[in-house]
Amino acid sequence: MPLAQLRGVSGYLTPQQKNELIEKVTDAIVSVQGEGLRPVTWVLIDDVPEDQWVIGGRPVTAEDIRAVASGKK
Amino acid sequence: MPLAQLRGVSGYLTPQQKNELIEKVTDAIVSVQGEGLRPVTWVLIDDVPEDQWVIGGRPVTAEDIRAVASGKK
Amino acid sequence: MPLAQLRGVSGYLTPQQKNELIEKVTDAIVSVQGEGLRPVTWVLIDDVPEDQWVIGGRPVTAEDIRAVASGKK
Amino acid sequence: MPLAQLRGVSGYLTPQQKNELIEKVTDAIVSVQGEGLRPVTWVLIDDVPEDQWVIGGRPVTAEDIRAVASGKK
Amino acid sequence: MPLAQLRGVSGYLTPQQKNELIEKVTDAIVSVQGEGLRPVTWVLIDDVPEDQWVIGGRPVTAEDIRAVASGKK
Amino acid sequence: MPLAQLRGVSGYLTPQQKNELIEKVTDAIVSVQGEGLRPVTWVLIDDVPEDQWVIGGRPVTAEDIRAVASGKK
Numbered sequence: 001m002p003l004a005q006l007r008g009v010s011g012y013l014t015p016q017q018k019n020e021l022i023e024k025v026t027d028a029i030v031s032v033q034g035e036g037l038r039p040v041t042w043v044l045i046d047d048v049p050e051d052q053w054v055i056g057g058r059p060v061t062a063e064d065i066r067a068v069a070s071g072k073k
Numbered sequence: 074m075p076l077a078q079l080r081g082v083s084g085y086l087t088p089q090q091k092n093e094l095i096e097k098v099t100d101a102i103v104s105v106q107g108e109g110l111r112p113v114t115w116v117l118i119d120d121v122p123e124d125q126w127v128i129g130g131r132p133v134t135a136e137d138i139r140a141v142a143s144g145k146k
Numbered sequence: 147m148p149l150a151q152l153r154g155v156s157g158y159l160t161p162q163q164k165n166e167l168i169e170k171v172t173d174a175i176v177s178v179q180g181e182g183l184r185p186v187t188w189v190l191i192d193d194v195p196e197d198q199w200v201i202g203g204r205p206v207t208a209e210d211i212r213a214v215a216s217g218k219k
Numbered sequence: 220m221p222l223a224q225l226r227g228v229s230g231y232l233t234p235q236q237k238n239e240l241i242e243k244v245t246d247a248i249v250s251v252q253g254e255g256l257r258p259v260t261w262v263l264i265d266d267v268p269e270d271q272w273v274i275g276g277r278p279v280t281a282e283d284i285r286a287v288a289s290g291k292k
Numbered sequence: 293m294p295l296a297q298l299r300g301v302s303g304y305l306t307p308q309q310k311n312e313l314i315e316k317v318t319d320a321i322v323s324v325q326g327e328g329l330r331p332v333t334w335v336l337i338d339d340v341p342e343d344q345w346v347i348g349g350r351p352v353t354a355e356d357i358r359a360v361a362s363g364k365k
Numbered sequence: 366m367p368l369a370q371l372r373g374v375s376g377y378l379t380p381q382q383k384n385e386l387i388e389k390v391t392d393a394i395v396s397v398q399g400e401g402l403r404p405v406t407w408v409l410i411d412d413v414p415e416d417q418w419v420i421g422g423r424p425v426t427a428e429d430i431r432a433v434a435s436g437k438k
Contacts, residue, residue, distance in 0.1 A: 295371070296371050297369070301366070305397070317369070320392070321390065323389060324378070325377070326431075357398075360399075
């Protein structure tokens with residue numbers, strides 16, 4: 001009965017990307033744990049507001065994440 | 074800066090399967106969120122003892138999960 | 147010092163039902179752990195948006211839950 | 220699809236009391252949310268070691284909790 | 293790679309106080325764990341709505357917390 | 366009623382360092398939120414086993430953290 005909680009900064013992913021994320025994480029889980037567990041595999045997304053996710057004392061914005069993701073930072 | 078917490082019943086996955094799970098979930102996350110985020114993608118596994126994960130009032134054992142995974146239940 | 151975190155899909159429970167849920171869960175906890183612990187029993191409700199709670203790769207809506215709760219699904 | 224995470228200090232509850240706790244919390248949840256949800260009601264117990272649960276800067280022991288529960292503190 | 297999740301009732305802290313809280317908690321963590329870990333120290337704030345944080349069966353409001361904080365309760 | 370959950374890799378901090386961490390984080394919290402809240406400030410430490418905390422797909426060991434903390438990595 002796998003349970004995954006995914007956390008990220010609000011505003012970084014679009015709803016469509018969240019759907020894609022959930023689908024791929026579900027596939028990843030059942031590929032290892034067994035396809036029979038798919039109906040009991042729960043995945044939750046818990047967003048954190050931009051100013052409430054802090055690394056090294058500095059809030060992380062969706063903009064920051066885009067820069068890192070694209071290799072600009 | 075993606076963060077994933079994966080939960081499951083102790084004793085169901087081998088250490089090798091946990092490694093595989095973590096690798097695949099990491100790949101799933103960065104495939105959607107951006108390969109540049111790989112170095113800041115954190116995945117934690119939090120096991121729950123067999124008798125402390127309960128569904129419908131009944132504790133779930135690793136054995137139960139194996140039965141569901143293989144389609145025998 | 148018992149701590150309970152209750153999670154559910156936004157929009158399924160009314161505020162009144164949430165109050166009732168919290169009261170009954172608190173009663174359930176102190177009935178087992180000791181009535182003296184009531185003043186230090188914390189219960190939190192953390193809602194998850196409808197499209198961010200996923201089972202078997204499919205988002206769960208408040209509507210889906212109502213159907214299951216009433217035995218129609 | 221209700222999900223409850225119950226936390227407490229290791230060594231306070233016996234395994235039998237944990238079973239009773241889980242059963243009563245499950246009953247409390249479905250009594251409000253709908254009996255039809257019982258099979259998809261998940262309850263997890265996550266213990267915290269005695270010296271790692273701290274209130275007001277002071278670690279809480281199972282012994283302390285017993286004293287509070289019985290009204291001696 | 294320290295990770296801290298801070299929870300509180302919505303509306304008690306101002307955004308400025310949240311910044312101050314995060315900065316001080318980060319400093320506290322790296323003062324013990326090592327200043328070199330600062331860039332990989334993550335702190336998240338997860339607010340809980342006023343009516344969804346319950347102690348002893350009674351919801352806690354930001355007003356209640358102000359009264360306790362100032363010693364009026 | 367502040368609540369903090371601190372997570373780290375098992376075996377990195379000694380019990381004495383954990384005590385110091387908890388004390389300093391409690392102080393940090395009440396210095397911002399109000400000294401009157403100290404008796405209702407809860408701090409939990411949840412360790413993660415070495416091979417179950419993964420960054421960028423690679424498990425993090427206590428040894429790795431020591432290297433980063435001391436600036437050798």
